[in-house]
Amino acid sequence: MSEDFKAILKKISRNADGDTMFQLLKRGVKYKRNYGIKLPVLKAIAHEFVPNEQLADEFWASDIREMRILASLLQPVDLLSIEKMNNWAENFNNPEIVEQCCINLFSNSELASSCCSAWFSKPESEEYVKMSAFVLASLLIKNEQKSDDQFINLVLKEALNYSKSDSLHVKNAIIRAIVEVGKLSKEYNYKAIQVVKAIGTQNTENSKFIVDGAFFQLEFFAELL
DSSP states (O other): OOHHHHHHHHHHHHTOOHHHHHHHHHTTOOOSBOOOOOHHHHHHHHTTSOOOHHHHHHHHHTTBHHHHHHHHHHSOGGGOOHHHHHHHHHTOOSHHHHHHHHHHTGGGSTTHHHHHHHHHTSOTTOHHHHHHHHHHHHHHHHTTSSOOHHHHHHHHHHHHHTTTOOOHHHHHHHHHHHHHHHTTOHHHHHHHHHHHHHHHTTOSHHHHHHHHHHHHHHHHHHHHO
16 A cells, blocks of 8 residues: 555545435445545545556555545546556446546546447446446537547437436436437437437336436427527
């Protein structure tokens, strides 16, 4: 255990937030250890360090909530490999760490769209990898890093393919990705609405959840385009 690891863990332990810890547990966000430190505090701690791959690897290996989030903030994006993205994604075990890794790190990598496409093909049993694919896709579209026809059509196709998922996290990520497509232009909004209508024809609880979550947002943004 490095001195930096010990020093940060000590600081985190001193500032543990029981209320936040309890709220995370209620939401099903589970880690080996969780000190309930709020995200702005973790970002402030990360700013005390220069991005460092060795430190990020050590933090990630701990399976401590705060250390894993710090790992996503300290991993140098230019040193990020597909192998590491796959390894981290395969070790995701809750929606919070999916969000943080995708926002803080993965979406900033030039490898993001390749990983996203590969993760779409993963079996549904790999719930958090599948969630990662849709979360990452929504970020790439939102930030206009990837908005070509081929990628958009892939996202919409996969949204339809996996709309039967029983996973709440996957369904929410699908809604998010569809809505981001619909915000791009009138043409893409129309395509997104057609996919949502196709999902609705499945007439299942899962499809209804996605339709209810996406349709009104798409109609709202259609009026703004």
